[in-house]
Amino acid sequence: MNMTSGTAKSVKETIIPAGIILFPGLKTAIIEGDVVGGTCVNRGCVPSKALLAVSGRMRELHDEHHMKSLGLQVSSTGYDRQAVADHANNLASKIRSNLTNSMKAMGVDILTGFGKIVGKQRVRYGKVGFPEKEITAKNIIIATGSVPFVPKGIEIDGKTVFTSDHALKLESVPDWIAIVGSGYIGLEFSDVYTALGSEILTHIRLQKVLEDSVRYCSKMFGPYTILIEQVTFVEALDQLMPGFDPEIAKLAQRVLINTRKIDYHTGVFASKITPAKDGKPVLIELIDAKTKEHKETLEVDAALIATGRAPFTSGLGLENINVVTQRGFIPVDERMQVTDADGNVVPNLFCIGDANGKLMLAHAASAQGISVVEQISGRDHILNHLSIPAACFTHPEISMVGLTEPQAREKADNEGFEVSVVKTSFKANTKALAENEGDGIAKMIYRPDTGEILGVHILGLHAADLIHEASNAIALGTRLQELKLAVHAHPTLSEVLDELFKAAKVNSGVSHSVNEPVAA
Ligand SMILES: Cc1cc2nc3c(=O)[nH]c(=O)nc-3n(C[C@H](O)[C@H](O)[C@H](O)COP(=O)(O)OP(=O)(O)OC[C@H]3O[C@@H](n4cnc5c(N)ncnc54)[C@H](O)[C@@H]3O)c2cc1C
Numbered sequence: 285m286n287m288t289s290g291t292a293k294s295v296k297e298t299i300i301p302a303g304i305i306l307f308p309g310l311k312t313a314i315i316e317g318d319v320v321g322g323t324c325v326n327r328g329c330v331p332s333k334a335l336l337a338v339s340g341r342m343r344e345l346h347d348e349h350h351m352k353s354l355g356l357q358v359s360s361t362g363y364d365r366q367a368v369a370d371h372a373n374n375l376a377s378k379i380r381s382n383l384t385n386s387m388k389a390m391g392v393d394i395l396t397g398f399g400k401i402v403g404k405q406r407v408r409y410g411k412v413g414f415p416e417k418e419i420t421a422k423n424i425i426i427a428t429g430s431v432p433f434v435p436k437g438i439e440i441d442g443k444t445v446f447t448s449d450h451a452l453k454l455e456s457v458p459d460w461i462a463i464v465g466s467g468y469i470g471l472e473f474s475d476v477y478t479a480l481g482s483e484i485l486t487h488i489r490l491q492k493v494l495e496d497s498v499r500y501c502s503k504m505f506g507p508y509t510i511l512i513e514q515v516t517f518v519e520a521l522d523q524l525m526p527g528f529d530p531e532i533a534k535l536a537q538r539v540l541i542n543t544r545k546i547d548y549h550t551g552v553f554a555s556k557i558t559p560a561k562d563g564k565p566v567l568i569e570l571i572d573a574k575t576k577e578h579k580e581t582l583e584v585d586a587a588l589i590a591t592g593r594a595p596f597t598s599g600l601g602l603e604n605i606n607v608v609t610q611r612g613f614i615p616v617d618e619r620m621q622v623t624d625a626d627g628n629v630v631p632n633l634f635c636i637g638d639a640n641g642k643l644m645l646a647h648a649a650s651a652q653g654i655s656v657v658e659q660i661s662g663r664d665h666i667l668n669h670l671s672i673p674a675a676c677f678t679h680p681e682i683s684m685v686g687l688t689e690p691q692a693r694e695k696a697d698n699e700g701f702e703v704s705v706v707k708t709s710f711k712a713n714t715k716a717l718a719e720n721e722g723d724g725i726a727k728m729i730y731r732p733d734t735g736e737i738l739g740v741h742i743l744g745l746h747a748a749d750l751i752h753e754a755s756n757a758i759a760l761g762t763r764l765q766e767l768k769l770a771v772h773a774h775p776t777l778s779e780v781l782d783e784l785f786k787a788a789k790v791n792s793g794v795s796h797s798v799n800e801p802v803a804a
């Protein structure tokens with residue numbers, strides 16, 4: 285296909301501005317304004333998980349009690365900040381290159397430049413300083429993603445006040461960092477920062493008098509002696525991790541926050557943040573989230589702004605097709621078809637991923653893309669967003685699918701059905717105990733009348749992998765009556781879910797030996 289010709293004659297042609305998915309069988313072009321792979325590969329999931337892989341190991345090696353109970357002795361550990369940063373960067377490059385090669389192998393045209401919709405089925409794209417090119421396509425999928433959202437009053441300098449885009453480069457490990465926002469990004473980075481700073485804290489049981497000299501050493505001798513003294517969370521809502529099931533958030537606070545060098549301020553907004561300069565620290569002004577009154581000013585070495593992400597949809601030419609964004613998000617229906625200012629579907633135009641604001645997760649973007657391709661290929665498909673799992677890759681991990689308990693109870697009240705909850709502890713799982721990783725809980729919310737799973741929430745070892753049995757059950761509509769009979773290998777962590785399924789009391793279900801729910 286000659287992309288510069290301005291008209292493409294193929295019946296099945298899809299232009300995907302900056303998409304993340306591949307579709308064999310359709311003639312496909314992708315327009316990318318920056319680097320292939322988008323946020324996930326270059327500034328998101330991939331490099332962050334590389335840093336978290338390091339923090340997980342550091343945390344384990346430093347946990348003397350844990351090591352001793354396994355009979356292991358670790359005499360010394362350390363890390364090289366630049367080598368850790370290189371691991372994250374190299375992984376992103378590798379995945380980016382794999383992705384580019386697969387797209388080329390499948391015959392996808394990769395076009396470089398910023399894309400703009402200029403009319404129905406028409407996209408113009410180009411790089412600054414070069415003549416623009418125009419192409420047409422039968423179907424267009426917008427997948428322009430998101431960028432870090434920085435609230436007004438916060439000044440980013442990229443060195444002492446920064447977003448995840450900068451933090452992932454791990455150019456420094458500050459002594460004392462404030463993390464504004466306790467969502468996914470905040471939590472994952474708190475895991476990284478506290479793990480990388482814990483060495484000195486555990487090996488030199490610091491007395492106050494020694495602290496200043498150690499901090500001085502850390503600056504003099506570089507990466508091996510860098511000290512993290514503390515992480516401070518600043519969260520606008522009244523509890524940390526407000527998006528999680530409240531019971532899981534409470535336990536997560538006990539396991540991931542209270543046992544670490546972390547303090548927090550909830551119910552406050554960071555209204556103004558000034559980067560460090562002229563020997564002065566970063567200044568964070570906190571106001572009460574409700575009264576807006578000034579509460580206090582924090583002085584820290586650095587601040588990570590993790591206050592959510594904003595859709596990247598400006599300059600896309602949506603006005604040319606009568607589409608108006610809602611807080612920047614592109615409105616779509618349940619089939620990801622873009623709707624115009626009058627609420628009508630714009631034919632052959634779809635929007636997937638962060639730009640539509642339904643669920644800001646890489647696999648949600650992918651699943652929405654696959655759903656769109658099913659439709660383009662003549663097979664109607666609606667994605668059940670309640671079956672999409674999410675995971676936070678802290679140590680231990682947190683994962684979830686479906687409704688939280690308050691959401692399920694609200695739905696039950698509105699629709700007039702009953703809700704039941706079962707829980708099990710990782711302490712009851714042989715494999716978790718063999719690993720000496722009994723800190724954890726799994727919780728399932730379900731309908732006792734039908735055996736339908738409404739939500740599952742897990743905090744514990746490999747929670748991110750464990751959630752899929754539940755998410756697939758929700759996606760496929762498998763009922764607890766059937767799941768109770770499924771066999772799980774012993775001893776495996778998967779038995780945590782087996783416990784939940786067997787513990788559920790389904791009114792119409794077959795009778796089985798039912799374990800009483802175990803308290804966390
Ligand atoms: C630190 C961090 C960690 C994360 N970890 C996870 C995780 O572990 N698991 C998970 O599921 N999700 C994670 N996410 C979220 C995940 O990265 C996003 O949900 C996902 O990348 C969204 O994909 P997308 O295709 O919608 O957009 P993006 O990945 O943002 O891609 C959009 C692309 O569009 C390009 N673009 C934008 N406008 C134009 C235009 N007009 N023309 C041409 N190109 C354009 C951009 O350059 C970009 O390459 C993380 C995010 C962050 C920030």
Ligand SMILES: NC(=O)c1ccc[n+]([C@@H]2O[C@H](COP(=O)([O-])OP(=O)(O)OC[C@H]3O[C@@H](n4cnc5c(N)ncnc54)[C@H](O)[C@@H]3O)[C@@H](O)[C@H]2O)c1
Binds near residue numbers: 468592
């Ligand atoms: N493991 C993963 O899947 C993963 C990892 C990282 C990011 N992500 C995705 O990236 C997106 C962005 O993550 P995030 O952590 O930035 O957003 P988030 O929405 O998860 O959390 C942002 C938090 O910041 C708080 N906040 C907002 N403004 C504030 C202010 N001025 N002062 C104090 N607190 C404030 C909010 O109350 C909220 O708790 C998420 O939607 C998530 O889906 C996913």
